[in-house]
Amino acid sequence: MSPAQMPKPSRPLLSATVDLSSMVYDQMYVGFSAATGSTNHPSHYVLGWSFMVNGEAESLDYRKLPQLPRLPRSKQKPKHIVVWLLPLAIFTFVLMVAASVILVVRRRIKYAEVLEDWEQEYGPHRFSYKDLHRATDGFKDKELLGEGGFGRVYRGVLPASNIEVAVKRVSHESGQGMKEFVAEIVSIGKLRHRNVVQLQGYCRRKGELLLVYDYMPNGSLDRYLYDQTRPSLDWARRFMIIKGVASGLLYLHEEWEQVVVHRDIKASNVLVDGELNAKLGDFGLARLCQHGTNLRTTRIVGTIGYLAPEFARKGKATTMSDVFAFGAFLLEVACGRRPLVIEAGEQVFLVDWVLENWKAGTVLATRDQRLGLEEERSAVEMEMVLKLGCLCSHPMPEARPSMRQVMQFLHGDKTLPDLSPACMSFSYPSLMQNHGYDDDTSLPMSVATMSNSSLKAR
Secondary structure, three states: OOOOOOOOOOOOOOOOOOOOOOOOOOOOOOOOOOOOOOOOOOOOOOOOOOOOOOOOOOOOOHHHOOOOOOOOOOOOOOHHHHHHHHHHHHHHHHHHHHHHHHHHHHHHHHOOOOOOHHHHHHHHHEOOHHHHHHHOOOOOHHHEEEEEOOEEEEEEEOOOOOOEEEEEEEEOOOOOOHHHHHHHHHHHOOOOOOOEOOEEEEEEEOOEEEEEEEOOOOOEHHHHHHOOOOOOOOHHHHHHHHHHHHHHHHHHHHHOOOEEEOOOOOHHHEEEOOOOOEEEOOOOOOEEEOOOOOOOOOOOOOOOOOOOHHHHHHOOOOHHHHHHHHHHHHHHHHHOOOOEEEEOOEEEEHHHHHHHHHHOOOHHHHOOOOOOOOOHHHHHHHHHHHHHHHHHOOOOHHHOOOHHHHHHHHHOOOOOOOOOOOOOOOOHHHHHHHOOOOOOOOOOHHHHOOOHHHHEOO
16 A cells, blocks of 8 residues: 555555465456445545556556545534634624614614603693604704794694694703793693684703694795785785784683783784684793783893883883784784885884874875775775774883773774874884883894894885
8 A cells, every 4th residue: 555646665564465275266356345334424436456466567647547526515514613603693793782772872862851750740731852853854944834033833743643733943941940931831732712823732852842833734924915926815804814813812811711921923923724714823932920910021032023112121021012012913914014124224113104104194005005995894994903003002001902902993892092193103213222222232032133134125
């Protein structure tokens, strides 16, 4: 025996002398045999052989020998692969668990809310930030309904009930008085009146407050007054809207269990439903007090042109300051002009302009020129509304009518007193300066953020 590719050794590795004479015949065959032993699947191959009875056998030519057949690969994995696979699987599992924990923590941080023990009592009125985020598709611009100095309003669809809502994001600093603030917002959610938008609930998250209202498909009234792409409202519809807002304010001031001072009455906060009925909305600045008591507030908020002069001096909102804003609203609806416009580079207050025309005997000339006054009754109503707007905007709070008296005037149950435009002569800018505003006054929120583009005269 010798290793392959080597010549036959001259000295055999194994040698034995055996007498086979008794077993050998004249003719015999030489062959090979093999035993399997303990191996289950043995393989034995004879690739070549050389045999000589007498003399030296011929050497094998290894180049002519056939190749060994390929053996099938063993299905058993190498041990080193098995050794590495186990720690790799453990590492992958730990990595997936860590990633899941990070995602959960980030998601909780994203939707984290400020929820204190005292808020549990308001449960039904509180929405989760997660639901409102989903309802508005992440507060994307495509769902934006409007934007003002106090926040942005988005259309949303609540995931659980599939109900359309309007969600307003109001920035409100957390801290002292937040409990009372939220309690008032929740109390306002109990308001029930056909001319008041229903506040369905709220959500407080970090320094942000989200208010959820009924959704009004026709949007706000100011779009019908200033958007040239929308059809103009006739006087009959405008007069009905005026009476609807007045009815809602009367309910807030006198007919509900508490006094609600809205503090932000204007056309953009009056919504119209599918039948163009008016609903007073946006109670983000509203405050409550008991009947017979005074509202405690020292923060000046609102929109210039609707702000009562005494509010700047005392810093205290009252039902009479709401009446002043309602007077500006009356003139806005009747004239189709904003309470403050820019003409020839100067600020012109609507109430001053109407008073000047009243003095000149041309008060009806201030009406929206898109309105026709073919009927005598329409002209009478228009003149009454213009004069009532000036009366409600009187600089002295005690000279303004209450909302109950306003309703009587609008329904014809009582006639306006014999007013003289001379006794009501005043300049709104001078009043604001006399009561604390000047050219350097820093007005908060929507007061300070009004731009020339939003004040441009139609």
